[in-house]
Every structure is written in structure tokens, then in C-alpha cells.
Amino acid sequence: MSEFSLFLAHLNDLNNCSICPRECFADRFSEKLGWCKAGAGFNISSICVHHGEEPAISGLKGICNVFFSHCNLSCIYCQNWQISSRDENIPTPAMDFDTVIRQITGLLDDGCHAVGFVSPSHHVPHVKAIIDALRSMNRNPVFVYNTNGYDRVETLRSLESYIDIYLPDFKYMDRQMAHNYSGASDYPQVALAALKEMYRQKGSVLLTDENGVAERGMVVRHLVLPGHIENSLEVLNTIAEEVSVSITISLMAQYWPTPNLLNHNKLGRTILPAEYELVVDEMNRLGFRNGWVQELESHDHYRPDFNRQHPFEK
Numbered sequence: 001m002s003e004f005s006l007f008l009a010h011l012n013d014l015n016n017c018s019i020c021p022r023e024c025f026a027d028r029f030s031e032k033l034g035w036c037k038a039g040a041g042f043n044i045s046s047i048c049v050h051h052g053e054e055p056a057i058s059g060l061k062g063i064c065n066v067f068f069s070h071c072n073l074s075c076i077y078c079q080n081w082q083i084s085s086r087d088e089n090i091p092t093p094a095m096d097f098d099t100v101i102r103q104i105t106g107l108l109d110d111g112c113h114a115v116g117f118v119s120p121s122h123h124v125p126h127v128k129a130i131i132d133a134l135r136s137m138n139r140n141p142v143f144v145y146n147t148n149g150y151d152r153v154e155t156l157r158s159l160e161s162y163i164d165i166y167l168p169d170f171k172y173m174d175r176q177m178a179h180n181y182s183g184a185s186d187y188p189q190v191a192l193a194a195l196k197e198m199y200r201q202k203g204s205v206l207l208t209d210e211n212g213v214a215e216r217g218m219v220v221r222h223l224v225l226p227g228h229i230e231n232s233l234e235v236l237n238t239i240a241e242e243v244s245v246s247i248t249i250s251l252m253a254q255y256w257p258t259p260n261l262l263n264h265n266k267l268g269r270t271i272l273p274a275e276y277e278l279v280v281d282e283m284n285r286l287g288f289r290n291g292w293v294q295e296l297e298s299h300d301h302y303r304p305d306f307n308r309q310h311p312f313e314k
Contacts, residue, residue, distance in 0.1 A: 047067070072121045147169065172235070232279045245289070273296055280293055
């Protein structure tokens with residue numbers, strides 16, 4: 001079976017699309033696109049080596065990340081704002097399936113141990129097709145599902161045999177924040193249900209090899225936003241109470257205001273040391289013992305430019 005045939009086998013899900021929680025039931029082969037404005041093709045903005053993930057995820061030589069464009073959220077502060085917009089006219093290089101596979105295998109040949117799918121929630125058929133194609137070539141890297149957390153449980157169940165590591169965000173427990181900043185007031189309950197499904201599949205232990213490189217499990221990310229510390233505290237408490245304190249947590253301080261937010265009354269600045277300290281203290285108080293916290297200066301280092309061939313290289 002050719003690589004393209006493997007892709008075609010997954011296309012039916014795009015005729016009446018309900019892949020993500022938006023459940024638009026759009027025909028993504030037509031001009032009447034759904035909420036995310038993504039068509040049926042490979043809307044990929046970049047396939048590149050990335051060293052900026054958590055140490056166990058990046059590994060020794062970086063992870064091959066596949067950055068899908070558009071998104072099923074509309075976070076006004078997204079650091080990948082150049083490619084995540086719902087604007088149908090955002091620049092997305094036309095990429096055929098053979099090119100996608102060739103670029104990924106090239107980076108695997110260069111030493112990447114894993115393939116990460118970034119913002120994949122609205123492109124799950126494409127994720128499955130890529131994995132099927134690589135496995136048909138006897139390529140078996142670690143597959144990472146790097147998601148905003150706004151995923152349907154049913155879709156995640158269909159990924160159980162495909163994904164080795166789930167890397168979800170858990171952004172909000174505040175419905176109004178979720179509505180104002182991401183256009184999804186139902187985010188708290190949707191993301192929590194998704195988190196519980198990932199936990200059912202992978203458990204709380206992040207399995208690593210002899211070099212400390214992750215091979216299976218899940219890592220939950222939370223980005224602390226300036227002026228919204230109560231939301232962060234509630235997110236951590238919800239994970240502790242509803243899932244497990246044994247889960248690996250990546251608590252991020254890397255927020256920086258994108259150009260459209262420089263004058264925002266709350267999001268127009270980076271977080272303060274006192275704000276981050278409160279969240280870190282709560283993380284420790286709750287008993288989370290696995291994971292990472294970032295240096296406050298991290299906001300200077302995570303500023304990709306998707307107009308460059310290598311977005312994360314300065």
C-alpha cells in the first residue's frame with residue numbers, strides 16, 4: 001500500500017468533520033470550511049527540529065515537530081500566532097503527502113528520536129496517515145501528540161494505538177477566561193475530560209530510556225498568564241483532585257505579549273516573579289513531584305518566527 005493510499009484511508013472523517021469539540025460537521029473538501037478554516041489537505045507550516053520542548057521530550061538531538069496551521073482554538077496570546085489564525089489566507093505552503101514523509105524521515109535520519117504533532121486536534125486523520133506511512137517503512141520513532149487540550153474524548157480513543165506520549169495544555173478552569181481569550185467557554189470541562197482519557201491510556205508514569213528520554217506517558221503543560229494567578233491555582237488543584245498528583249507537570253513562565261497585545265490591560269506584560277512564585281508554591285503544596293518549572297527569563301527564548309525556514313533558530 002502506497003503512502004498516499006494510507007492517507008486516503010483516513011479521509012472519510014473530513015467529509016462531515018466532527019474531529020474536534022467544535023463539531024462543525026463541515027465538508028472540508030468544499031469551500032464551506034468549518035470553525036478552524038482548515039481544508040482537507042496537509043496544512044503544515046513547518047517541519048523542523050525543535051529543542052525547546054521539555055528535556056525528556058526534546059531528547060538529545062531534538063524532536064521532529066510537525067506544525068499544523070490554523071487551530072481549533074483562537075487564543076489571542078498564541079506564541080505561534082503567525083500560523084494559528086483562523087484567517088483562510090494565512091500563508092501555508094502547499095505540501096503533498098510524499099513531501100511530508102520525506103522531510104520527516106530526513107530529520108529522523110539526522111538523529112531525531114521522536115515525531116511531534118503540534119496543534120493536531122483538527123488534523124487527526126493526517127496524524128494517523130503519517131504514522132501509518134512511517135510504520136509501513138519500519139520507522140518507529142516515539143510519536144508525541146502536542147495539543148492545546150481542546151480534544152474530543154472519542155477522537156483520543158481512536159489514537160490509543162498511535163500515540164506514545166500525550167503533551168496537552170491545560171489552560172483554564174475559568175470559563176470566562178476561556179471564552180474571552182480562546183473562544184471556548186466549555187474549555188474547562190472539555191479539556192478535563194480529555195486529560196482523563198489520556199491518563200486512562202497512559203497512566204501517570206512517564207517512562208524513559210537510559211538517557212532520560214521519554215518513550216511513553218503524558219506530560220501536562222500549564223502556561224501561567226499575567227494577572228490570572230487564581231486560574232492557575234485552580235488548574236493545579238483540579239488536576240490534583242480529579243486526576244493525580246503523580247502526573248508529570250510542566251509549569252511554564254514563558255508568556256510574552258504578542259504584537260496585538262502590547263496594550264492589553266492584563267496580557268500586555270510578562271508575569272511577575274511574585275506571581276510565578278505563588279503558582280510554584282501551590283504546585284509543591286499539592287504534592288506534585290514530577291516535572292519542570294521554567295526560569296522567568298524563558299520568555300526571551302521562546303519566540304518563534306514562522307517566516308523563517310527554521311522558526312526557532314535566531
